[in-house]
Amino acid sequence: MRILVYEYFSGGGFTSDSCSLSILCEGLGMLNTLISDFKTAGHHTSTIIDSNIIKLNLSSIKANQIIPLSSFTNLQDAIIELSKVIDAAYIIAPETNGILQSILQIIEYAGIISLNCSISGIEKVSDKKSFNKSLKKINVNTPKTIGFSLSENLSNVKTKISKNLCFPIVIKPSQGTSCEGISIVRNEKNLRNAITKIKEETISNNFFAQEYIKGNSVSISLLSTGNKVISISLNKQNIILAEPDSNSMYKGGFVPYETHLKKQCFEIAKRIITAFPGLKGYVGIDLILTDNNVVVIEINPRLTTSYVGIRNVIKTNLAQELINCYFKKKLPSQIITYGYSFFSKIKVQTSPAQPFISNMQSEEIISGLVKIYGFKTVWALISVKGKTKKETVKKFGKVKKNLKRHIKGGK
Secondary structure, three states, X not given: OEEEEEEOHHXXXXXXXXXXXXXXXXXXXXXXXXXXXXXXXXXXXXXXXXXXXXXXXXXXXXOOEEEEEOOHHHHHHHHHHHOOOOOEEEEEOOOXXXXXXXXXXXXXXXXXXXXXXXXXXXHHHHOHHHHHHHXXXXXXXXXXXXXXXXXXXXXXXXXXXXXXXXXXXXXXXXXOOOOOOOEEXXXXXXXXXXXXXXXXXXXXXXXXXXXXXXXXXXXXXXXXXXXXXXXXXXXXXXXXXXXXXXXXXXXXXEEOOOOOOHHHHHHHHHHHHHHOOOOOEEEEEEEEEOOOOEEEXXXXXXXXXXHHHHHHHEOXXXXXXXXXXXXXXXXXXXXXXOOEEEEEEEEEEOOOOOOOEEOOOOOOEOOOEEOOOOOOEEXXXXXXXXXXXXXXXXXXXXXXXXXXXXXXOOO
């Protein structure tokens, strides 16, 4: 088959700021690994890349066909032109602000088969307030949450929070990408700064004050035909939840993650998927695990960064399984993990005059090296595998050390 694999941030959605640079790094990692897996399964791959990235010879992108895009406004024309030779498409994009949905509408308009969740399924889980209410109806634990408008009077916000929640709390935008705009707020004095942070970092008009759940941040990755579901893995997440004057960040994680709550996590995940028609293909669910409880935070109706680690520890080709989910309504009978994978974004200080993107030949640096001219940092997403946790962490440290030496001009 001929497959279009498109990633939003490398395909015209990138903006020149440090937060977008970190997210671009994740996007390139997912794009590169998914393209690789489709090709391994014997499929021809095409992708659409911002011409500013293409001209810098980003050798990590191995698609059979790369279409340059001069402006995001030209994306629809590029997709329609490709529709003449494409059988199906997979879109990697955030569902916040309707980005994923709008691109899937273009795919639908162009007559291309989508391997993503349906637009209606994405909409049902993207509305966080409605999603939380739906979870309560099926007896799934979620943090206690209060919604606000950013224009609401601060004194009213403080009053509602004091009546319903106890500090510390989490303040997050209703619309946002990755961890942008999110803060942990330990007292009432920091509320103003947390709200200001959302206004500065996102285009959201609303935000949530949410009960802080202390525990382990994990995610579940699943495959679904829409009717049947199979759990792929439970993944540990490395998340920095910062106060308003710092940046919260998803850094990466490791797979698989073992816990006595694993079976309960998988059962809850399957219950959620079956409760929301239209969720098919690859789906991720973010959770917090306390000592004896599973709390659902949100659902990601798309490929997630954990994919770059999962593919290292299974023999199943998940790209081919995406095709099987749609065309054959079929799931693998089981997915077994072997060994461990550790994956993480890293940031290295460098000269602001260094080029936008440079490359280092290493199969573990799956994003390539990502940098904006004028900024003092280089970002990279590293994914390594090993037979044991100790071996995997040690290997990651070695790749990271070599990368830093390369960036700083060492040999």
